[in-house]
Amino acid sequence: MARIVKKHEARKNEILDVAQNLFYTQGFDQTSINQIIDQVGIAKGTIYHYFKSKYELLDAVVERLIKQMKDAIQPILTNEELSAIDKFNMTFKIIGQMKFERKEFMLELLRVMNRDENVILHQKMVTRSIDYIAPILAQIIKEGIQENSLNCEYPDEVATYILGLSGYMNRYFTKIIIEIQEGREDIEVYMIQLKGLERVIERMIGAERETLSLADETLVRKFFTDQED
Amino acid sequence: MARIVKKHEARKNEILDVAQNLFYTQGFDQTSINQIIDQVGIAKGTIYHYFKSKYELLDAVVERLIKQMKDAIQPILTNEELSAIDKFNMTFKIIGQMKFERKEFMLELLRVMNRDENVILHQKMVTRSIDYIAPILAQIIKEGIQENSLNCEYPDEVATYILGLSGYMNRYFTKIIIEIQEGREDIEVYMIQLKGLERVIERMIGAERETLSLADETLVRKFFTDQED
């Protein structure tokens, strides 16, 4: 086969792009190293020149994703015009947006992610997001406490609880969304879950009732009703 | 090899016992079918006579564990002498006990469970425990609402949130426990996490402050200080 030489970082990113896409659309277990190297157009040995193992490749994919997420959220923190609860809402909105960028892609994604075998990617995302995002969330909560708009005894811990909970709920939500898609479940089930989660997180951080909004209700409804397949 | 024939259920349980033990001490991915059949003392074909796939074997292991858990919890529900919050506390105490029956075994267990590759077993446990235990928890919450000792808008949903959250936090806790074991972290970090979780769940179900107790504090401390390795 023809030998094509590239810059280290360029090749590495090529591999990460392909791997990320395949992990997402097929799941981690269901994606073979051979599939990845075929799609990138490199040999077996080459990929092991960049990543020591398949798991290390997964780590790198997750790491890159979370870093992107963190970079998107960071600016909200420093915006002094926003109240703590506003920052909270915006943070979740951005995380949501990053996950659901394109509808068609997302539906396939959900179907794959929901299979039990593919927990690894999801779990890794949650764990790493706790490492990266929890401190940000904790800081927002502390600001809120100083502003007297929030009240919370253990802001650092609660930040991790919120991420852990929403990580879990994401998995649960995908199940519901798939069931709604297939007509086996009603939209309202999803709306109630969403509302319930909002009220619960409000209590966790000691916010006023109905001040937290994880997702725009009309937008969510539109997502389901606009479907045409 | 000598041919040993057993009753269907007996053999099935033999396989489940060995599989459960290996999944726990090595992780799911790291346990091979060959290891299991060697330890049970059967041939390859035999195990596939009982379970269609390795995943189905995992499902069966988890199912059996959760059923045991449910059976242990069920009596609490019907005990009319207990208040809702008492039932809540006892439920968590029993779940905790089942997980931490033997100290030595548990420490090995924690070390294994905490490795990222072994999420599958844990995640399956969480998912299935929500199916089985959440309705029980929800009923307790509803009783508490009627008793006026709890207040909660979405009892069914909150029940799943609590289990989802404590499932995820279990994972996080194991990390801390291992770090304490290795002297890299202080016991107090764990105590704070535990307290934080108690206060948060109290808020979720609208209980009085300091009424919820997920684990006995002195017992937890004893667990760590009694260690001699």
Next chain:
DNA sequence: AAAAATAGACCGACGGTCGGTCAAAAATAA
């Protein structure tokens, strides 16, 4: 005689290794 249980040889796919190729860059000699 039929059905259920057991055995173990066998299979293709998988993740990963290894010895080695080759071109560009760096160091050295002219």
Next chain:
DNA sequence: TTATTTTTGACCGACCGTCGGTCTATTTTT
């Protein structure tokens, strides 16, 4: 400067052991 040598590391693909799973023959039970 230019020519020559050395070093680096990106790249290749045949190969290996292990894995989950299949298949068929055989034995036991009903």
